[in-house]
Amino acid sequence: MTFLDITDPRTGEVYDSIPAASAADVDRAVRRADSAFDAWRSITPGERHDALLALADAVVAQSEQLAAAECRNTGKDTAEVLGEEIPAAVDEIRFMAGAARAGHGPMAGQYVRGHTSMVVREPVGVCALIAPWNHPLGSAVDKLAPALAAGNTVVLKPAETTPMSALLLGEICDRVLPRGVVNVVCGDRDTGRALAANPLVSLVSLTGSTRAGAEVTASAGLVGIKRLHLELGGDAPAIVLADADLAEAADGIIEAAFYNAGQDCTAACRVLVAAEVYDGFVVLLAERAARAEVGPLNNRAHLSRVHSYLTELPGHATVVTGGAPAAGPGFHFEPTVVTGVRQHDPIVQQEVFGPVVTVQSFTDENEAIRMANDVPFGLAASVWSGDPAAGNRLAHRIDAGTVWLNTHGVYATEMPHGGFKQSGYGKDLSTYALDAYTRTKHIMSSTGS
Structure with a gap:
């Protein structure tokens, strides 16, 4: 049997193995889920609502235990996980409980003479959920x-x-939900x-890197056609216009850049x-970055990867702090601000996924x-601007x-989250998330007239 060493990123020490x-094992877990599917899909939306x-x-009830598992495994701040991340997770479960009863209902009508059509939404079956290490x-x-x-x-x-937190969540699900509805497997x-x-x-x-999305797509295609829901990498720009409140923008961007x-x-x-405000704004970012407190990166290999972007910077780039x-x-890395980068430098084109910010200047909105x-x-x-029209235009x-607009990284359970291009497709959060996990069926019957 192979074991996974579990490391505390704050100390770099192995504290457990699983x-x-x-x-x-994977096949048994999938078969267990498949066996539970017919019963779970057949209960009423109201019963699923109550279960969720x-x-x-x-x-x-187990938020403190979940937070302890999450924080030791990721190096996150306990107060942050207890005060923000677990309440957000609970809100998501409760929102989807309501959505189970308020989803798209059956639609019926006569669109061909002598025939009645009905559209229904069904679950797709057994879903493989692959979660990332950052959240x-x-x-x-x-x-x-x-x-x-x-x-x-x-x-x-x-x-x-x-x-570690997923294993505990699986235990909670096994106590609350019918056996086999939720299964957890660990591995590489x-x-x-x-x-x-x-x-x-x-x-x-x-949810993972674009590389992981490509690998999963290839693996899923080995046995035919599967549905895929991919929330992949990002490389988010923050555009600061000259009329922005620069201090407010610097505060918001640094918080959004160095969170986790x-x-x-x-x-x-x-x-x-x-x-026209570039030089002054770089000073504001550097001052805030120099005094920012950030937690550790997830693992030693990732620390080396983030560091490589700085050791391999082209000569025209400058590390400000x-x-x-x-x-x-x-596995801690210094909060970093880099200027002088060009659009096609790797540090600009690729997702660094660490406490590193690049700063570039532009001359007009089109640029x-x-x-x-x-x-x-x-x-x-x-987009950061004192002009709402300009913000919306961009x-x-x-x-x-x-x-x-004039904020970054704020989420609402009711609003969708998901990307375009190599950031994947499909939405998390909101009722739009249900689109990925359902299929649409048309049933037509003859009325005999």
């Missing part, structure tokens, strides 16, 4: 809640470095590939600033939009699934 699922509310209550609990719930609300059963695979990429390729899995939902040590697909990592691993134990859109990703962006031209 068994990794074999191919046979009970699950939300159980998560609240292990929150991302798992973002997938779990709509999948269950729609009547599916699931097999959840957390990232190999951060399985091979485990994910086996899960995606299992012929009994109808849908694969992944920059390990967030919507992190404000590319700052685009109007040329930070730029190296922080002293002490664990700002060109720079914002000229990357492979299209997940999120923000928001409509930015090629991203979410655009914030």
Whole structure:
């Protein structure tokens, strides 16, 4: 049996180990979910509503244990997880409980003489949910809640470095929900590939890198056609116009850039600033970055990856502050601001996924939009301006699934989250999330006349 070492990113020390699922384990979990599917899909929306509310209550009851597991496994701040991330997860479960009863109802009508048509929405079946290591609990719930609300059963695979909160969530689900509705398997990429390729899995939902999305797509295609729901990488621009409140913009961008040590697909990592205020704004960003407190990166390999972007900077770029691993134990990296970069530098075109911000200047709105859109990703962006009309004008031209105006990184459960281009497709949050986890059927009957 293979075991996964579990490391505390704050210290770099291994504090636990868990068994990794074999191919046979994955198959058993999928078959367990498949066996539970008919009963779970057949209960009424009201019964699923009640079950999900009970699950939300159980998560609240064990919030401290979940936070402890999440924080030791990720290095996150306990107060932040208890005060923000777990309440958001509970809200998502409760929202989807209501959505289970208020989804698209059957539509009926006579569109061909002598025939009555009805459209119904059905669950798709067994859903493979593959969660990332940056938000292990929150991302798992973002997938779990709509999948269950729609009547599916699931097999959840957390990232190999951060399985602890998912395992506890699985135990909670096993107590509250019918057996087999929620299953958890742990392992590495091979485990994910086996899960995606299992012929009994109808849908694969992944949050992860674009590379991981490509791998899952290839694995899912080995056994025919599967539905895919992909929330992938980001490289979010923050456009600062000359009329913006510069201090407010600097505060908001730094917070959005360094939240979770920059390990967030919507992190404000590319700052685009109007040329006439560029120099002063760089000073504001550098001052705030120099005194920012950030947690650790997830693992040693990722720390090395983030550092490589700084050690391999082209000669025209300048590190204004930070730029190296922080002293002490664990996987910490200094909050970093880099200027002088050009549009096609790797640090601009690729997702660094760490506490690193690049700053570029633009001369007019057209150049700002060109720079914002000229990357492979299209997940999120923000515009900072004192002119609401200008902000909205730019928001409509930015090629991203979410655009914030004078803020960045704020979410509402009622609003969709998902990207364009290599940031994937499909939505988390909101009732739009249910689209991925349901299928539409047309039933036509003859009226005999």
